[in-house]
Amino acid sequence: CANNKSSEGKIEESAEVQFLNAPLITHMYTADPSVHVFDGKIYIYPSHDVESDVEEDDTGAHFNMRDYHVFSMDNVNATPIDHGLALDVDDIPWAKRQLWAPDAAHKNGKYFFYFPAKDKDDIFRLGVAVSDSPTGPFVPQPEPMKGSYSMDPAVFQEGDNYYIYWGGIWGGQLQKWRTGKYLSTGNSPYDDEPADDEPAISPMVAKLSDDMLEFGEEPKPVLILDKDGTAIKAGDHERRFFEAAWVHKYNDTYYFSYSTGNTHKIAYATGNSPYGPFTYQGVILQPVQGWTNHHSIVEIGGKWYLFYHDTELSGKTHLRNIKMTELHHEPDGSIRTIEPLIS
Numbered sequence: 001c002a003n004n005k006s007s008e009g010k011i012e013e014s015a016e017v018q019f020l021n022a023p024l025i026t027h028m029y030t031a032d033p034s035v036h037v038f039d040g041k042i043y044i045y046p047s048h049d050v051e052s053d054v055e056e057d058d059t060g061a062h063f064n065m066r067d068y069h070v071f072s073m074d075n076v077n078a079t080p081i082d083h084g085l086a087l088d089v090d091d092i093p094w095a096k097r098q099l100w101a102p103d104a105a106h107k108n109g110k111y112f113f114y115f116p117a118k119d120k121d122d123i124f125r126l127g128v129a130v131s132d133s134p135t136g137p138f139v140p141q142p143e144p145m146k147g148s149y150s151m152d153p154a155v156f157q158e159g160d161n162y163y164i165y166w167g168g169i170w171g172g173q174l175q176k177w178r179t180g181k182y183l184s185t186g187n188s189p190y191d192d193e194p195a196d197d198e199p200a201i202s203p204m205v206a207k208l209s210d211d212m213l214e215f216g217e218e219p220k221p222v223l224i225l226d227k228d229g230t231a232i233k234a235g236d237h238e239r240r241f242f243e244a245a246w247v248h249k250y251n252d253t254y255y256f257s258y259s260t261g262n263t264h265k266i267a268y269a270t271g272n273s274p275y276g277p278f279t280y281q282g283v284i285l286q287p288v289q290g291w292t293n294h295h296s297i298v299e300i301g302g303k304w305y306l307f308y309h310d311t312e313l314s315g316k317t318h319l320r321n322i323k324m325t326e327l328h329h330e331p332d333g334s335i336r337t338i339e340p341l342i343s
């Protein structure tokens with residue numbers, strides 16, 4: 001049995017997900033799924049992977065995406081509906097290439113689509129595009145968000161407050177902003193990293209402005225701490241933040257989850273405030289097929305789901321397909337580790 005919408009437009013308690021661990025979308029390659037329930041309907045905001053003539057390199061240039069499509073699902077068992085082209089790089093005045101992982105938010109009848117792209121100088125910035133519909137098409141602002149840099153924006157809403165999290169190291173360029181200015185010390189994405197025994201580079205957070213188009217305050221680093229209160233170290237590749245920030249709240253706890261990049265896991269840390277600090281807790285998702293791991297966590301009809309991707313359809317690391325599975329919070333608040341399955 002599938003989910004049904006109640007008369008209030010809310011999705012009711014769901015039964016089993018029928019297509020557990022099968023690719024959700026098969027007519028195009030999709031990745032980095034950011035999922036939200038807006039007005040009782042499930043919306044997926046993924047990257048749109050494509051083949052291009054750009055060769056694979058350490059900065060991820062082969063992830064050379066050019067547009068976005070938005071998908072909707074009436075319930076967790078439904079096949080996602082493709083709502084067509086939502087935003088194209090050619091329509092974003094400041095953007096040159098690499099439309100990476102996006103997210104979206106809903107406020108006062110408007111839908112805001114947040115996305116990273118490299119600007120004309122090949123520096124990653126964050127952009128916003130606006131629509132009256134959750135599926136777009138979205139009209140981009142003429143400039144990137146003021147003071148923005150790096151990639152992987154994710155928005156967490158709590159009441160009237162909307163927090164945007166972002167950042168990713170190596171190809172995501174976050175390490176190049178350690179001094180507050182862009183460091184261009186070389187072409188290697190590893191050049192500007194801290195020493196192994198120094199604190200790892202932090203993702204960033206800021207409340208959004210009332211109009212949702214800019215940072216509404218000075219961005220702050222999101223601290224991820226070990227259980228003894230010390231910062232996770234840059235050399236701790238099993239646990240340090242790499243990219244793919246996501247925040248959800250369960251009971252009274254904020255969960256900050258992220259990819260560990262070159263160790264390929266989705267890890268999580270918990271805290272008492274959306275700003276953190278967050279204390280490292282463990283692994284949500286073990287490595288999937290393909291180099292990248294990127295996810296979102298969302299409550300739908302009283303159950304929690306993990307949306308993620310792998311490369312089952314293509315076998316190529318830059319041509320991914322999104323999937324979903326149920327996620328379980330244990331009675332002590334910890335998250336049960338998921339071992340990815342191949343359908």
Ligand code: FUB
Nearest residue numbers: 063100101243244292294
């Ligand atoms: O899709 C391009 C990049 O790959 C994303 O921005 C990262 O999080 C990784 O999934």
